[in-house]
Amino acid sequence: MQLLLAALPESFRTFVLKVHSRCDLACDHCYVYESADQSWRGRPLTMSAEVARAVAYRIDEHAAAHGLSSVNVVLHGGEPLLCGPAHLRALLAILSGMSVRANLSVQTNGVRLDEAFLDLFDEFGVRVGVSMDGGRDAHDRHRRTRAGQGSYDRVRAAVRELAARRGGFAGLLCTVDLRNDPVEVYEELISHRPPAVDFLLPHGNWATPPPGRVPGLAGTPYADWLIAVFDRWYGAAERETAVRIFDAILALLLGRRSGTEGIGPEPAAVVVVESDGSIEQSDALKSAYHGAPRTGLDVARDPFDAVFAVPGAAVRLPPPSDCRACPHLRVCGGGHVAHRYRAGGFDHPSVYCPDLYRLIEHIGGRVAGDLARLRA
Structure with a gap:
């Protein structure tokens, strides 16, 4: 228990800024607008320059207090490009x-990503991540406009322009949908030459299970999907791209740290600032219940260190008590905090527990087999 507590973070290294609180798509799997927490309805559309200055002051304050030489700042939303180039330039x-x-x-849906934005991001050295769920059918199943039109063609054109510049391309984020062929999705994504791909498990929990995940049953549909991608990725003649969930599991199996939210025993050192200056916890917690990410803090008056003193703060939660005898705890860490929720709190294994267990077993088995052959 002492070892687990010692691993909890003492500072934040990633600051997610909700610079715009609305979106130009109506994705039905969006955890911001379609989940239990609906606090976005009462927030201003854009983050003001005044709030941004308070954020900058608080980040500098936090970095100085903890001796941080650098931090990660992510412009997020909603859709951050709805701010427009002029306001984003000011921020x-x-x-x-x-x-x-x-x-x-910046993390964007890519619909508005054009040369004006790309020039702006090049000027300030901003790396760009784009949300893309695969080919046209896979992508447009969820990522549609409010008029019901698909966004694939616009996103693909934006990603191609981004990839041509290469230096500012952070990668692609793909939400897993079990109905899509995993290898087809992967090969569509790598056709755009991303330096990294992030496969996101749909944010569900024990109270609101993700699609295809039946709590209490031993089936592993998400592991099966990801294993098909892993075998294609791992078996390639050369490394085609980084895949964050696989790289994190491999690192942890080899005794290193994850660096990816939701994998590993250490809670991610991430804090969110909403468009009105409210300081919140990981916004994936919006999928649990209304107000789950709330801290009651604000950058105008509170330092980021105050988050650690918030009762029940997710960033201070150790792995679930039921997981502490599990042989894969040091890799899984109990799963993403948001996926552990059921009535009464977060001290439960992830709703994806069987999937995570099987995925880790499979990856560990492939690596162990390769190491054994090397030794032989």
């Missing part, structure tokens, strides 16, 4: 003026 100018070095990035 980026403020964030680029901090004393601590900031690794700036």
Whole structure:
């Protein structure tokens, strides 16, 4: 128990800024707008320059207090590009003026990503991640406009332009849908030459299970899907891209750290600032219940260190008590905190527990087999 507690983070290294609180798509799997927490309805559309200056001050304050030489700052939403180039430029100018070095990035649905934005991001050294769920059918099943039109063609064109610039391409984020062929999805994504692919498990929990995941049953549909991708990725003649969930599991199996939220025994050192300056926990917690990410703190008056003192703060939660005898705890960590929720709290294994167990077993088995052959 002492070992587990010692691993909990003492500082934040990633700051997610909700620079725009609305979106130009109506994705039915969106955890911000379609989940239990609906606090976005009462927030201003955009983060003001005044709030951004308070954020910059608090990040510098936090970095100085903890001796951090650099931090990660992610522009998020909603859809951050709805701010428009002029307002984003003003925010980026403020964030680029901090004393601590900031690794700036933006996560976008790609619909509005054009040369004006790409030039702006090149100017400020902002790396760009784009959400893309595979080919046209896979992508447009969920990522549609409010008029019901697909967004694939616009996103593909944007990703191609982004990939041509290469240096600012952070990668692609894909939400897993069991109805899509996993290898087809993977090969569509790598056709755009991303430096990294992030496969996101749909944010569900014991109270609201993700599609195809029946709590209490031993089936492993998400592991089966990801294993098909892993075998294609791992068996390639050369490394085609980084896949964060696989790289995290491999690192943990080899005794290193994860660096990926939701994998590993250490809670991710991530904090969110909403468009009104509210300081919140990981916004994936929006899938649990209304108000789950709330801390009651605000950048205008509170330091980021105050999050650690919030009762029940997710970033201070150790792995679930039921997981502590599991042989894969040091890799799984109990799964993403948001996926552990059921009435009464978060001290439960992930709703994806059987999937995570099988995925780790499979990856560990492939690596162990390769190591045994090397020794022979």
